[in-house]
Amino acid sequence: MKKVLVINASPRGDRSHSRKLTDLFIQKWQQQAPEDVIIQREVGQANIPHITEAWIASAFTPPQKLTPAQKQTLELSNQLVAEFKAADVYLIGTPMHNWSIPSGFKAYVDHLMRFGQTWTFESGKPDGKYVGLVNHKKMYILTSRGDTGYNQGEHNAHMNFQTPYLRTVFGIMGIQDITEVTLENEEYGGQTFQDSLAKTHQKIADLFDS
Numbered sequence: 001m002k003k004v005l006v007i008n009a010s011p012r013g014d015r016s017h018s019r020k021l022t023d024l025f026i027q028k029w030q031q032q033a034p035e036d037v038i039i040q041r042e043v044g045q046a047n048i049p050h051i052t053e054a055w056i057a058s059a060f061t062p063p064q065k066l067t068p069a070q071k072q073t074l075e076l077s078n079q080l081v082a083e084f085k086a087a088d089v090y091l092i093g094t095p096m097h098n099w100s101i102p103s104g105f106k107a108y109v110d111h112l113m114r115f116g117q118t119w120t121f122e123s124g125k126p127d128g129k130y131v132g133l134v135n136h137k138k139m140y141i142l143t144s145r146g147d148t149g150y151n152q153g154e155h156n157a158h159m160n161f162q163t164p165y166l167r168t169v170f171g172i173m174g175i176q177d178i179t180e181v182t183l184e185n186e187e188y189g190g191q192t193f194q195d196s197l198a199k200t201h202q203k204i205a206d207l208f209d210s
């Protein structure tokens with residue numbers, strides 16, 4: 001039995017295409033592995049707070065030296081980290097916003113990126129060698145974008161700070177096995193978008209046929 005943590009990052013609800021992609025993925029996953037546990041982590045509509053000065057001071061204080069107030073400051077982050085580390089599989093649904101990820105999702109990532117919990121340095125102190133502490137996990141990233149051509153070698157690739165960023169930050173945490181499926185062309189609508197949608201649905205179906 002695996003735990004699948006579903007992280008939806010769109011601020012949109014019913015109109016969100018990335019949420020529809022994660023719904024489709026979950027439906028197929030449950031057909032294949034009905035015993036697995038699906039955990040939903042709402043990010044896009046949850047208003048996860050930005051990290052603060054007090055948070056930063058607390059996160060870089062050795063655990064045995066934390067004051068009661070600092071422990072409280074880290075409470076949400078600790079919960080998010082524990083939930084994240086307990087999962088075996090991650091399913092992310094995210095839009096591209098301003099060539100990156102939505103700000104609420106960035107706030108969530110900041111809470112997860114905890115020294116000594118999700119990553120460390122090889123020597124235990126700054127040495128430029130990051131060591132991930134979240135190992136042997138699988139991640140799927142399902143993205144929706146208005147425009148097109150953001151993949152490697154394509155005309156907008158230099159503006160893609162979304163999936164390269166996610167691969168970097170989760171890679172530093174130790175998650176190397178990452179599969180991306182992208183829906184593009186939403187802003188063009190019509191047949192162009194319908195064709196993209198059909199292709200993306202097929203790519204999701206292929207993940208379960210192979």
Ligand SMILES: Cc1cc2nc3c(=O)[nH]c(=O)nc-3n(C[C@H](O)[C@H](O)[C@H](O)COP(=O)(O)O)c2cc1C
Pocket residue numbers: 010011012015016017018019094095096097098099100144145146147148186187
């Ligand atoms: C605030 C905002 C910024 C966006 N920025 C980009 C962008 O930089 N590049 C792009 O291709 N599409 C951009 N889009 C379009 C979204 O990526 C597209 O509508 C996507 O389908 C949204 O995902 P969702 O339907 O899950 O919310 C933007 C949309 C919004 C609302």
